[in-house]
Amino acid sequence: MYGYAGTILRINLSTGAIEKQPLDETMAEQYIGGRGFVAKLLFDELPRGIDPYDEKNLFIAATGPLSGHLVPASGKTHFGAKSPATGGYADSNMGGHFGPALKYAGYDVLVLTGRAPAPSYLFIEDGRVEIRPADAYWGQGALIAEKNMKTELGEDFQIITIGPAGEKRVRYACLSHDFGRQAGRSGVGAVLGSKQIKAIAVKGTGSLPVFDLKKAFEAGKEAYKKVAAKPGFTEWTPEGTAGITNWVNEVGVFPTRNFKTSFSDHYEEINGKAILKKLKITDKGCYCCPTPCGKYGHTKTKLGSAYVEGPEYETIALFGGNCELKTIEEVAYANYLCDELGIDTISSGAVISWTIECFEKGILSEKEIGRPVKFSDLETVDYLLEKIVAREGIGDLLAEGVKKASEKVGQGSDVFAIHVKGLEWTGYECRNAPSMMLAYMTADIGAHHSRAWVLGHDMAGAWTNVHDLVSGGGTVERQPQAQIKAESARYVIDSQHTRPLFDALGICRLQLMELGFEVENYVELFYFITGKKRQLGFSAGAVFHRTHPIRSQRGLFYPQGENGAAAGLVLRGQGLGCQWASHQRHPGSPGARRCGRCTEGRRRTGRLIF
Amino acid sequence: MMPTVIHENCSGCGTCKLVCAMENFSAVQPARALLRIEGRFPAPGDYQIHFCDQCGECADNCPVEAIVMESGVYRVDQALCTGCMICVEVCPKGVMVEQPGSEFPAKCILCGACAKICPRSAIVMPEAVTA
Numbered sequence: 001m002y003g004y005a006g007t008i009l010r011i012n013l014s015t016g017a018i019e020k021q022p023l024d025e026t027m028a029e030q031y032i033g034g035r036g037f038v039a040k041l042l043f044d045e046l047p048r049g050i051d052p053y054d055e056k057n058l059f060i061a062a063t064g065p066l067s068g069h070l071v072p073a074s075g076k077t078h079f080g081a082k083s084p085a086t087g088g089y090a091d092s093n094m095g096g097h098f099g100p101a102l103k104y105a106g107y108d109v110l111v112l113t114g115r116a117p118a119p120s121y122l123f124i125e126d127g128r129v130e131i132r133p134a135d136a137y138w139g140q141g142a143l144i145a146e147k148n149m150k151t152e153l154g155e156d157f158q159i160i161t162i163g164p165a166g167e168k169r170v171r172y173a174c175l176s177h178d179f180g181r182q183a184g185r186s187g188v189g190a191v192l193g194s195k196q197i198k199a200i201a202v203k204g205t206g207s208l209p210v211f212d213l214k215k216a217f218e219a220g221k222e223a224y225k226k227v228a229a230k231p232g233f234t235e236w237t238p239e240g241t242a243g244i245t246n247w248v249n250e251v252g253v254f255p256t257r258n259f260k261t262s263f264s265d266h267y268e269e270i271n272g273k274a275i276l277k278k279l280k281i282t283d284k285g286c287y288c289c290p291t292p293c294g295k296y297g298h299t300k301t302k303l304g305s306a307y308v309e310g311p312e313y314e315t316i317a318l319f320g321g322n323c324e325l326k327t328i329e330e331v332a333y334a335n336y337l338c339d340e341l342g343i344d345t346i347s348s349g350a351v352i353s354w355t356i357e358c359f360e361k362g363i364l365s366e367k368e369i370g371r372p373v374k375f376s377d378l379e380t381v382d383y384l385l386e387k388i389v390a391r392e393g394i395g396d397l398l399a400e401g402v403k404k405a406s407e408k409v410g411q412g413s414d415v416f417a418i419h420v421k422g423l424e425w426t427g428y429e430c431r432n433a434p435s436m437m438l439a440y441m442t443a444d445i446g447a448h449h450s451r452a453w454v455l456g457h458d459m460a461g462a463w464t465n466v467h468d469l470v471s472g473g474g475t476v477e478r479q480p481q482a483q484i485k486a487e488s489a490r491y492v493i494d495s496q497h498t499r500p501l502f503d504a505l506g507i508c509r510l511q512l513m514e515l516g517f518e519v520e521n522y523v524e525l526f527y528f529i530t531g532k533k534r535q536l537g538f539s540a541g542a543v544f545h546r547t548h549p550i551r552s553q554r555g556l557f558y559p560q561g562e563n564g565a566a567a568g569l570v571l572r573g574q575g576l577g578c579q580w581a582s583h584q585r586h587p588g589s590p591g592a593r594r595c596g597r598c599t600e601g602r603r604r605t606g607r608l609i610f
Numbered sequence: 611m612m613p614t615v616i617h618e619n620c621s622g623c624g625t626c627k628l629v630c631a632m633e634n635f636s637a638v639q640p641a642r643a644l645l646r647i648e649g650r651f652p653a654p655g656d657y658q659i660h661f662c663d664q665c666g667e668c669a670d671n672c673p674v675e676a677i678v679m680e681s682g683v684y685r686v687d688q689a690l691c692t693g694c695m696i697c698v699e700v701c702p703k704g705v706m707v708e709q710p711g712s713e714f715p716a717k718c719i720l721c722g723a724c725a726k727i728c729p730r731s732a733i734v735m736p737e738a739v740t741a
Contacts, residue, residue: 068638069638070625070628070629070632070638097624100640104639104640104641143652147651147652155648155649178649178651179649179651179652180651204641205639205641205710206639206641206710207631207637207638207639208638208639210638213632213636213638217632217633221629221726221727224625224727224729227729228729281654281655281656282618282620282621282655282656282657283619283621283730284621284622285621285622285623285730286623287623287624288623288624288625288628289621289623289625289729290623290625290729290730291729292621292623292730294621296651296655296656297655298655307651307652307653307655
């Protein structure tokens, strides 16, 4: 099967059984790869009704047909499981070099079931697959463990690790790779920890079959030229995702002080330019990426100094905005702590800001927390992260995420526990951005911009790539009251249909989203690599439908903050409800009987029920 | 002419290695690449590009004189090579590369494919060589 490695590697950790199963051609045809494979395998094989930490939960790592090929940014891997964060469908993707290495070793997909009897790691070197003891690494930080394993195994191994957060089953523990790449969301790191697997180390020296190597080579080289010709290539790349910080503030969607308001006065101290000025040592790219958004650097604070990749935009938003750390050095240090502990910066930032608001409101006492906590205080962040990861005292509650924690704490704390389905919001305060709100509300894994990013529609009234938005110029002093527009649902659904394409192909969406590298380019590359001609948009829809039928949840409707372009604005609940209903009625919605946007409605055979 | 290697421009994406393997071996198989990118993490937190500078150490140590200079480039003559891999051991840059599935090692012949693709201009080839 051209493009693919051709094998699924299945390991039962309880019995130690290792099975190499040929990749099913029909599955590849229908679900493409990556997120499509994750959804398909979970749908078919996950026992219904189990606890996410039950040994019967699956842990899946899936690459796509373009992973590891000469395609701009072909380094994505998708991880899936039943989510400890939401109790529903989980997937989380990661860049770096792990997925390509897995394919060169001969495997498109890795499926883990069962639980290892003792702390272990997986060793994969081409055809050699072993479950090895991990006593030497268990308890170590995610970054330290990776470094130590590279020293033991060799530089050529690509390694994912979990930190103490995954070992202790913090519900938003992440996977870590390449000293700064994470599969951050949905708690996939906790699932790996519950299986007693500290790390997966892969070295692949094989080759991948290509339908028309000569043409794939030429088209691949051409694609790099086309990307380099986009204005964003030189303008977006230097700051990476952090470059959007100013714009997000200006238009009034920057989450600040636990999503209380949407503007931070100190944004120029924590933006992309601050990274370049204060932290950066090198650009750090994922596999075959022409536009490295990773900025690796060094930070110094009163609590210590550290090497760290990032912070990228979401971390800036949640720690710089929501926890209001005032300098880029402090945000970077919080980033480092999370990376080493193996915990998602988005969820943990939201959990910490929620805790601080609980303390300010007298809902949680100094005695319960163990010390006073406040915004703009790195020591608060450090203290709470340590407690969460150790699951000590208040940390045991906070390790459950804001939804479960607020249900337990009560006293109205659920009003400012900001999540969808139990997954904390990412870096967009969208109470004056109705389409983005709708995107959060209707996302299968919970609140995450990976499903749809439609702020361009809310703010500019159209779909547009991030670079064009940010470089559009002009200063926004006052944002108008957001209008619930008839076409909002369509924009959300379009975005929800487009994004799975990248997730399924095993490549990074930022080439399209940030630079405007057109989808059409991938159709040609896909053909030369796999030999298959297909309308990729339709195929992507199949993946969207497979993972979206989980019932949507309403958002939040309390008035927002006191400063910034969107001060005082609030979405009218009724209007948003209408819009939500419009999304559900739309022929492209998972709620509809038949999708008018793609062919999936006719093919759908079942729903994901967890 | 030798390429200019600018380590601080490198982002470690490895596109050079993939293209090297595609150009020289017609394979999507970066393990065969004839240059090496070393990520030094967490400290000092940078990348080093290890690229053949045609120093001749391999040729000097080859017991059967199978590595010969030709048009400014050392090449492995597979008719003479015995596959002893002494050259792999002595290469100061670690870019004499054992080839998976082959008994002969291989080395950079300055084809310039890596420099042409490098999206960060970390390997820059003089035009005369890349033409």
